[in-house]
Amino acid sequence: MKIGIIGGGMSGLIAARDLQAAGHTVEIIEKSRSVGGRMATRRINDGQADHGAVYFTVRSDELKEEVKEWQTAGVVQEWFVADPYPRYVGLNGMNKIGKYLAEGLDVRLNEKVETITAKEGSIVLTASEQLHYDVVILTAPIPQASELLGGSSLNLTQADQKLKEYIFEPALVGLVELNENIQVGEYGLLDQDLPDGILKIVNNEDKGISKNPILSIYMTGEWSEEWFDREDKALEEVVRLTIEQLGDLSIASKQLKRWRYAQAKQVFKAPYYKLEQHPVWLCGDAFLEPDDPSGHTRVESAYISGKRLAEHIIRFAQS
Ligand SMILES: Cc1cc2nc3c(=O)[nH]c(=O)nc-3n(C[C@H](O)[C@H](O)[C@H](O)COP(=O)(O)OP(=O)(O)OC[C@H]3O[C@@H](n4cnc5c(N)ncnc54)[C@H](O)[C@@H]3O)c2cc1C
Incomplete structure (x- = not known):
């Protein structure tokens, strides 16, 4: 056919x-x-950042087998293990x-x-x-x-x-390129005790996919819904909330990615x-x-x- x-x-x-x-x-x-x-990755100057799926987990035997092959082919690597599933990421971006x-x-x-x-x-x-x-x-x-x-x-x-x-709910993702690296959680990921509106902060350099420190700041569905059509102001607010969490940042560039349909409700x-x-x-x-x-x-x-x-x-x- x-x-x-x-x-x-x-x-x-x-x-x-x-x-x-x-x-x-x-x-x-x-x-x-x-x-x-x-499963999206964006080039930003000399570095890159994932701005869709952060990582993936595997519960089924079928995907487990496939991931072994992807690892052998050098496409996927384990990022870290948590509760109790390994987090897999694309070796050079999702x-x-x-x-x-x-x-x-x-x-x-x-x-x-x-x-x-x-x-x-x-x-x-x-x-x-x-x-x-x-x-x-x-x-x-x-x-x-x-x-x-x-x-x-x-x-x-x-x-x-x-x-x-x-x-589906939308997602706003701030991409903030830094002039110097900054510690974000143990593995380059923070996903707990964050200011209202932020779901996750990822440091793509520590994730192993970028030469430069670029943060991907994932906003919650509810926050993204509220700010979706206020693009410039939303980016300023993402940066303000990130500084509230991480302290002062030396920012080289910043941009916002908008997903109208991110996750099914x-x-x-x-x-x-x-x-x-x-x-x-x-x-x-x-x-x-x-x-x-x-x-x-x-x-x-x-x-x-x-x-x-x-x-x-x-x-x-x-x-
Ligand atoms: C911000 C964000 C964070 C996420 N985090 C995670 C995570 O950490 N872990 C996880 O497992 N999952 C995560 N996800 C979800 C994961 O990315 C998706 O579940 C998965 O990638 C969806 O795959 P899909 O093939 O169903 O759809 P998609 O990847 O959306 O593929 C559909 C494709 O259809 C194309 N298309 C649509 N309309 C047309 C048209 N008219 N003509 C031609 N092409 C068209 C689109 O461009 C797209 O490429 C996240 C998603 C987002 C947005």
């Missing part, structure tokens, strides 16, 4: 890889200039994991899918040109996916329309969803197996979702 996958984050990359390995022709269409999605997974896959970067149509037995995506597939997988965060579906001419049933009810209790009247499936971090041991969206839930959907489509193609 010819399969189009909208989105080159963890779930889309894993689905693509497994479907291609099973003999299908797969193409990923990604609106950004790089793969990785919310988005290197995405880049590694995309090797050997057909990816169309900088192409946003604007509409989805059903036409003469195929599903047509409108991006820079019309792309025809037998099956389409949509991996954007559910609110973005519903928006895309809502603006398309597919027949959506009442069950399909219910996807609109899934809400409520999750879908199945690893994927199929539109009732079309060969279009949704998957991603908010689609959890019913017995998911953590219950929240994360890199591992995106991985498992992509994997389960690929297994399902491989069976579907054989039936």
